[in-house]
Amino acid sequence: MIRNVNTDLVAGTxxxxxSLTFWSxxxxxxxxxxxxxxxxxxGIMAIASALLVIKGFSRAAERGNLFDVGSNVRVLATGLFFFGWVIAIGxxxxxVSSVLVMSLLALYLALAGRRVSPARFALxxxxxxxEVAFFYLIFTRLLHVLLPEGWFF
Amino acid sequence: MDICLQAMGALAHPKMILLIFGGVTIGLFAGAMPGLTATMALAVLLPFTFTMTPLDGLVALGAVYMGAIYGGSFAAILVNTPGTPSSIATAFEGYPMAKQGRALEAISVATVASAIGGIAGVLFLLFLAPPLALLSIRFGPAEYFWVAMLGLTLIATLSEGSVFKGFLGGTIGIMLGTIGLSPVGGESRFTLGIPVMQGGIEMIVALIGLFVIPELYNMAALGRASLGAVSVADKEKSSFWRVAAKVFSKPGNLIRSCIIGEIIAIMPGAGGNIANLVAYNEAKRASKTPERFGTGTTEGLIASESSNNVTVAGSMVPLLTLGIPGAPPDAVILGVMLLHGLRPGIELFTTSGVLTYAFIFSMGLAAIAMVPVGLLGGRLIYRVIFRTPHFFLVPTIGLATIVGTFALRNSLSDVMIMLILGTTGYLLKQIGIASAPIVLGLILGTIAEVGYVQAILGGAAYRFPWFRLFENPLSWILIAMVVVSAAWPFLLALKRRMWSAEKVNKGGAK
Incomplete structure (x- = not known):
């Protein structure tokens, strides 16, 4: 958690x-x-941002705690799982990538609150x-969407 | 009258009833799946209608269309993911209701409002098609620009806290919409030399990313799902009759939302995606308790769901009378009509009158069929989502969003963009920039740019080309609405300040 951050100043900056990036x-x-x-x-983006910076230096500046909900490590890990999933699909x-990543993600999230036996994980x-086979069949057979292929199919 | 009776007779067949219920059910599940739009559902089912009679085909597709627009509300309410762009505003109220343990009430309200909207759209189509068709051809680029501006005034409504942060979010969305080829001129903009960026950021990709991914991060962080348990009292509150009484208790909201939905529906290219946002904004503006919007109020939910379902039959006005599809799914319906040798225009209502009126009536029946299908389906989906532990829910929703995003353009790059936008949305939310204004900017910015540039090009012969934006009486009406809508929150704040000052003065005098 990051405490008492001047969010107006951060957002404005x-x-x-x-604005500068898009302008360039x-x-x-x-x-x-x-x-x-x-x-x-x-121009409008720059004006709104400048007003936020000005407000950030005033007494009316909004302050708040960042990343103060639950476990930030789990957020980071979930993000890595998601990005890894998309890269693995390629x-x-x-x-294969969906079964692999989904199983590992489920195990990781479950381990935060309980013990998981190997038999349960296998289930x-x-x-x-x-679940993945259901989506796979719906999309490939019914909707004729060609999903990326790799190992097996 | 004779034609209408014959049309009703044509529908009084068990096969037709089956087609309507089957179509609504398929549409509902397609709409509830993030990434699958009503257009995609219709396009996928189109080949199945080739062997059907024209009426069977049109009835089935009309029912799927109606069900898909309504089905978008399920995902919006239960997982904060608008299943279709027509349900964006539904998520603003439906999801907070679900978190409070009022999911079933929200689903019931959405069902009743959608059914009413669907029936209202059919009535508009039946009784006002000719004048509405004339109005629809008066909408030019300038009017589209002003309609987009009217929608953008919603930013002030959607800002969670600071209006400036809302505007910053809105402009970020607009700038995201400018990435890729420019709509007029076709020049490459802000692509950083990356070839896949030439195609720009697909609106649904951004919609899924910005709404779903932050929610999944939240679930992972909290270590539990966000849905609240439904209490016995809430089960009673979600009964059909109680909800119907609640929806009808504010007829002004319902009527206004239906009219907004119809006006936007007749504009070719615009549809439920804009109608639900504008109706929501107007509902908030007209409400006696606008401060409660965003916390799970039924008023906003009714406005969003009634307006988006009006657009289903409403967008058929320009289609059936002028052959102009009012919304993308209508293009598929037009395809079916042409395939069976039916040409839009006056002939459709005379020579093929029975078929045309039967198709229109069938959409009304589909709207009614949404009530039993939706109430049962909604409860089923709620139970599945509520009982699924978070460690299964996060990967499963992740799977649905990844495959849904991929299916849009068969592109893994779109999936990566969706994840990047979602993660950025999560980070921006930390500093008070909500996802809703970003999505709104992305949707409406593109419409505003096309309208603006085309209007300026159309006025090239004038000394001041931008005069073109102020030329027509229809533009004046829209400009007046933009001004009132933009100034309303400030006027309301001023009024409140004066009222509280008056109260203090009176207190002091005592």
């Missing part, structure tokens, strides 16, 4: 940085019609495999 990415060769709308919006295929892997 972030907004100014974003406008190609000078761009036609007026393509540039006019984003340019106006970058190599292992949809089915979970089976349930997850059925």
């Amino acid at each position: 972030l907004g100014l940085l974003l 990415l406008i190609d000078p060769r761009m036609t007026h019609m393509s540039a006019v709308f984003p340019t106006a919006m970058i 190599y292992l295929g949809f089915f 979970w892997v089976g349930i997850v495999a059925c």
